[in-house]
Amino acid sequence: MSPISRRHAALSGVVAAVVALGVAEPVAVLTGPRSAPLIAVGGLVVDLVPEPLKQFAIDVFGRYDKIALLVGTALLLAGFAALLGLAAARRLAFGLAGIAAFAALGVTAALTRPGADGFDALPSLVGAGLGGLTLWAFAAGPLRADGGPAGPATHPGVPEPVAPPGPTPPPMVAALAREGEDPDGWEPSESGGDQESRRRFLRGAGLLTGAAAVAGLGGHWLAGRRGVSAAREAVTLPAPAAPAPPVPAGADLSLPRLAPYVTPNREFYRIDTALVVPQVDPVTWTLRIHGRVRNPIELSFDELLARPMVERYVTLACVSNEVGGDLIGNARWLGVPIKELLDEAGPEEGADQVVGRSADGWTCGTPTSVLRDGRDALLAVGMNGEPLPVEHGFPVRMVVPGLYGYVSACKWLTELELTSFADFDAYWVPRGWSAQGPIKTQSRIDTPRARSRPSAGPVTVAGVAWAQHLGVRRVEVRVDDGPWREATLAPAVSSDTWVQWSWRWDATPGEHRLQVRATDAAGETQPERRSPVAPDGATGRHTVTVTVA
Known part of the structure; x- marks a missing residue:
């Protein structure tokens, strides 16, 4: 293949990948944003990547680690797609097999997400189907850069057209060409048909890439419209039965570059495993308190809001915070004391761990004794005077003073399961982190x-x-x-x-x-x-x- 042909072949693979991902986004509006191939595969990477590499990403990119992961995944996919285009130029079946492998990866990643069902496979399947059709069109169909596989039509009794004489290469060039080499310094001139085929190829690539980008961005916009921002704005927080003590005069020195005593919501750090923020509707939200308890409890959001609320200032810190780092913040939280709910549920003997489970399946394990020792551990519904921001756990999250977030600060909370540390390891424990994480001075x-x-x-x-x-x-x-x-x-x-x-x-x-x-x-x-x-x-x-x- 000439350098130009290789570029066209690689481009055809990239266009096919863009079409596959762009088409998958509108389909994922119906099945849920976590089923989109890029998000599903990215989530699988988050779960499987070695812990040192994951920590490196947090150290380097901080709160932008998820964006970096998605960009990196997209770049790797583009390289893989270019290789598929080159393979398809030699034999279409190779390229289509690569598309099928990509579809299988997307389907596997989507179906292994917590709470997934069969419909979550649709974005990857539909995207791969149209991506394969695009690859065929550029590699063997009407958009081939060399004008398609078929040569000039011939009929019995009609002589084949004779090509007009072209430039005659020097004798040495002709000898090398007979040896199958592509010598430098001489290329046959392109026919008008070849030039028109390449123009058609580039026009098709541009139009399909643009259409796929519009579809992808439109799907992303529609997914946002289906989010819970409106539901959050409709929430009216109750007045606290136990308001937070006032911030003492002089608590905030108001010096340039000094972190404020109360961290604004928009500046509060966010570190979690969710590549797309879970959209949990408070109308359908429920909390189950179950497991090793004598009296299982299930609460709706309205029932939780009807309980007496406590308001407290609590500083939260991420275990990934390096010395001198900024993965820490202080906010005023409004919520229901977890101790009261656990007392009602009645933990059984030996139930020394409370597993908080998020709407996206993430888990953290908190010592039952810490949640019942009198500290202001809350099921929080408010943050700095407003309903929880969606990215910080709306409608309900856990806030526990004195423990790192990975063992206590479950966002988008849906379950509290009483169990024991001997019987269950929460998300980060099998990945090398301690089961219990008190915050260090x-x-x-x-x-x-x-x-x-x-x-x-x-x-x-x-x-x-x-x-x-x-x-x-x-x-x-x-x-x-x-x-x-x-x-x-x-x-x-x-x-x-x-x-x-x-x-x-x-x-x-x-x-x-x-x-x-x-x-x-x-x-x-x-x-x-x-x-x-x-x-x-x-x-x-x-x-x-x-x-x-």
Whole structure:
């Protein structure tokens, strides 16, 4: 194949893939967005990818890790599709076999998602069918770049047309051509038919790609229209029977680059395994509390809202948060105490784990004793004065002070199952994470930023510190290897939230290293030794290097 033919063949494969994915999106509007091939396969990748690679993605992309995964999956698919196009140019059956393999992967991924049924296979099947038809049209059908497989028509008694004389290659070129080689420096001129075939090929590729893109974007838009944003806006939250204590004056130092004491909803971190946000209708939502309980309970959303509500400020942290990271936030939550519901259900002897199950099948395992020890563990329905944002768990999620989110903060909650740690491992445990994850005491320098260039003289060093459900007793800062200096702690609502701190530094010119450490109310100081986030949270002291001008 000439270089131009190879490019056309690769392009035909990519166009076929775009058609397959674009057509699948409108079909997935009917069967659910998780059944779309790209989303279904991406979800399978999330479940099967090795844990170090998954953590690498979180470290590099943070809250954009899902977008990075989808883009990466699409790029890999484009490369695979180009290879299918090249294979189909040699033999169509090879390309169609690749399309069939892709369909099988999409169907398998869709049907293995929790709660899937047979209809979830339709997007992959319909998309693969039209993708295969597109590949045939470009590789063997009317849109072939070389004008199609058939040569000039011949009839008995009618002489075949004689091609007009073309340029005669030099003798050496002719000899190489007879050897089957494609020498540099000489190509036969294209006929008008070849040029018209290639123009038709490119026009067809452009039109089909554009139509598939419109179909895909339209399907995505329709899926959004079928979401639960309108249902969320219609929810009226009840007034709390136990309002949150007011934020003390001075709790927020309002310094540039310092994280605010209360994190706005739009800035609150989001780390989960859902490539598409579950759309859970509160009208049909129910919560089952079952398993090893004496009195199973089932509640509707209206029944949950009718219960006395508690409002509390609680800081949540992700176990993937590196030392100095931003996968942490503080918000005002409204919800029903989990302890009251568990007391009504009556856990049986030995039921030491409560498994929260999400609408998309994700699970987390929380110690039953923690949920009943008096802390403000909530089934939250509100966040900072409004119904939960859809991406943060609407209509109901768990909020548990003192535990990392992977063992407590189940979003889009539909079940609480009483079991034991000996009998069930939640989602992250078989993947190498600890079954129980109390939040470690940590502190962070927000200002000055690393590699910044503050001016000599008074410099305010400030940040946040947290010791969930214990409270921060002391924060200390040191410059280079000098003595530790105690920072000033701002007031906080409770021990369940982080606290801002500040320290005045008389900065001298040159490069300096600033380090911070916190001590919790039990007298434990965060260790200096660095450890990774796996299996139960990072340790170490946040350090930034600045150059004072």
